[in-house]
Amino acid sequence: MATQAHSLSYAGCNFLRQRLVLSTLSGRPVKIRKIRARDDNPGLRDFEASFIRLLDKITNGSRIEINQTGTTLYYQPGLLYGGSVEHDCSVLRSIGYYLESLLCLAPFMKHPLRIVLRGVTNDQVDPSVDVLRATALPLLKQFGIDGESFELKVRMCEFLAVYICVKHYLTNSLEELYDMCIRVCPI
Numbered sequence: 001m002a003t004q005a006h007s008l009s010y011a012g013c014n015f016l017r018q019r020l021v022l023s024t025l026s027g028r029p030v031k032i033r034k035i036r037a038r039d040d041n042p043g044l045r046d047f048e049a050s051f052i053r054l055l056d057k058i059t060n061g062s063r064i065e066i067n068q069t070g071t072t073l074y075y076q077p078g079l080l081y082g083g084s085v086e087h088d089c090s091v092l093r094s095i096g097y098y099l100e101s102l103l104c105l106a107p108f109m110k111h112p113l114r115i116v117l118r119g120v121t122n123d124q125v126d127p128s129v130d131v132l133r134a135t136a137l138p139l140l141k142q143f144g145i146d147g148e149s150f151e152l153k154v155r156m157c158e159f160l161a162v163y164i165c166v167k168h169y170l171t172n173s174l175e176e177l178y179d180m181c182i183r184v185c186p187i
Contacts, residue, residue, distance in 0.1 A: 002068050007031050007074070016048055020055060020075055021101045025108065029063075029076040036071065043070025047090035047097065054098060057085045058105065058113060067081050082109030089119030096126035099152070 007029035010019060023030040044052075045064065052075070055160055056062050070184050078141030089098055095117045106113045122128035127135075133152045 007076075011031070013044075013048070017051060017097075017101050020052070021104050023075055023076040024055060024059065024080065024105060027077055029074065032075075034071060035073065043098065043160045044073065045090075045092065047093040050088075051091040051098060051101070053083075054087050054089075054102075057087060058082060058102075058109070058115075080105055080109045082106070082111040082113040084114045086116045087118070089117050090119055092124040093118045094126040094128065096122065096128055097130055099129065099132050100136075103132065105141065107140070 008019075008023065008031070010030065010032045011034040013032075016032065016035075019032065027128055035044055048065075049070075050065060052066075052073070053076075055075075056064060058081060059078035063074075063075040063078075064074040066072070087098070098117055098119075099144040102113070102115065122130075129152050137152070172181055
């Protein structure tokens, strides 16, 4: 693990996204230790690792080090580059989890960010794309950022429908599952 005197140091997984976003904006490295160290399943979760991979894709020159157990993360941010990016999001969190941070970083990119995110469009934890479109874009306009240059589109909702069907299957009978799937997504 690389350690540097000028890096910020934190313990625990709280505010992981926010710490990484602020580290990226400020250009200061961050070291986060004891990420779920006492948990039965210690270390970073899949959706957090996916977010870190996304940060690596939209920056140029980032250095990321994660120990074998995933309980320690060192992140030295690169320059916010932008450009065309495609990313497969973890199915454990919705696209809103990733979009919240991207909306903070996008105005500071060297090149306009054109990104395609694939994954669950909404869940019960994170804001949906529609909510972010209705709230975040007008807020950015208040800061003098042209809201018309930002565009959020949902191309397909199939994945969510399949996810709902599978979740429903785990809790109910096959007959109810079939009825649910017919209503949500034509099979």
